[in-house]
Amino acid sequence: MSPRRYEDVEFGEDLPEVSPDVGMENVHRFCHATGMLGSRFMDHEKAKQEGLPQAIVPGIMSQGLLVAAIHAWAPGCQVAFVDTVFRAPLLVDSHPLCRAVVTDKNDEARRVEIDLTIVNEVGETRVMGTATVEL
Amino acid sequence: MILDLHNHSIKSDDSRAKVENYCQWIRKRDLPIDGFALSEHRQFDSESDYRPLEDEYGLLILKASEVETDYGHVLVYGVNEDMVAAFDFSRIDLPLSLVVEEVRRCGGIAVPCHPGRTRVGMVAHVHQRGSVEGVEVIEVLNGGSRGTENDEAGHLAEEYGYRGIGGSDAHIVSHIGRCATHFEEPIESIEELVSALQHGGYRALRPA
Numbered sequence: 001m002s003p004r005r006y007e008d009v010e011f012g013e014d015l016p017e018v019s020p021d022v023g024m025e026n027v028h029r030f031c032h033a034t035g036m037l038g039s040r041f042m043d044h045e046k047a048k049q050e051g052l053p054q055a056i057v058p059g060i061m062s063q064g065l066l067v068a069a070i071h072a073w074a075p076g077c078q079v080a081f082v083d084t085v086f087r088a089p090l091l092v093d094s095h096p097l098c099r100a101v102v103t104d105k106n107d108e109a110r111r112v113e114i115d116l117t118i119v120n121e122v123g124e125t126r127v128m129g130t131a132t133v134e135l
Numbered sequence: 136m137i138l139d140l141h142n143h144s145i146k147s148d149d150s151r152a153k154v155e156n157y158c159q160w161i162r163k164r165d166l167p168i169d170g171f172a173l174s175e176h177r178q179f180d181s182e183s184d185y186r187p188l189e190d191e192y193g194l195l196i197l198k199a200s201e202v203e204t205d206y207g208h209v210l211v212y213g214v215n216e217d218m219v220a221a222f223d224f225s226r227i228d229l230p231l232s233l234v235v236e237e238v239r240r241c242g243g244i245a246v247p248c249h250p251g252r253t254r255v256g257m258v259a260h261v262h263q264r265g266s267v268e269g270v271e272v273i274e275v276l277n278g279g280s281r282g283t284e285n286d287e288a289g290h291l292a293e294e295y296g297y298r299g300i301g302g303s304d305a306h307i308v309s310h311i312g313r314c315a316t317h318f319e320e321p322i323e324s325i326e327e328l329v330s331a332l333q334h335g336g337y338r339a340l341r342p343a
Contacts, residue, residue, distance in 0.1 A: 012160065
């Protein structure tokens, strides 16, 4: 059971901001764990040869980072649905922030909707989306 | 009066925001805007009635559209039956000249949005193929634009004498109110918005 109760969650509540590790070493660990061994994720120079500014963080790693931010806020909660839009590449070795905020509550289902964003160092949205969370 | 003139709801295929949640968010965060427009992608939402939400939250909610042209995306205000019959909103290759002309003929106004963005904005197209007659207003502040994209929109407006509006381009609830337009005179309907956009007396701003 989640230690955070549905009744205690307010519309507009900010989840704690998270600074995820998207350094090359951590991205390599993710890529090897998932079998996503594409050079665009693991090698800056090869990514540039594909027309990218440098290596990019795999999309499902970004999703995982956002879901981890939710679980850090509400350990044991059930993330029933997560949906992301990748507006721009999230670069490996950058210093992004994961932000999340409660934007809807469904009293009957005891579910909350959470807006999710990953922004870069200058506050530009790279990934955005929503999650449905059961508490 | 401050209106956020570019937002999407769950009626758009890439948005997850419910209109009531936009209203709740504006009030919860005490955002300094008086209303907003919903510009759904490639369609006009003729069915939804947001008057109960307007009354409950004290906000003006206007309906518009965002169509896709050979010069990038374009916001359309003042959509009516004649306009819907005049061109196919669902197409992604509408000639901008046709959209501008037909929208004006039907009593509305077409406003190219996020002009500084690659492919879906008009700056690069204007530089390649020249300007399009009839454009009077462009979106110079877009909440989803990155890097120098809004600066490029501003430069285009200066170069061609376009008036400028602002809109958040929100696709999720918490992004509404990032950019908006300040009007010198009050606006209470889509007709008054169109008239104001046609005649001036407004500027783009970041409300927060």
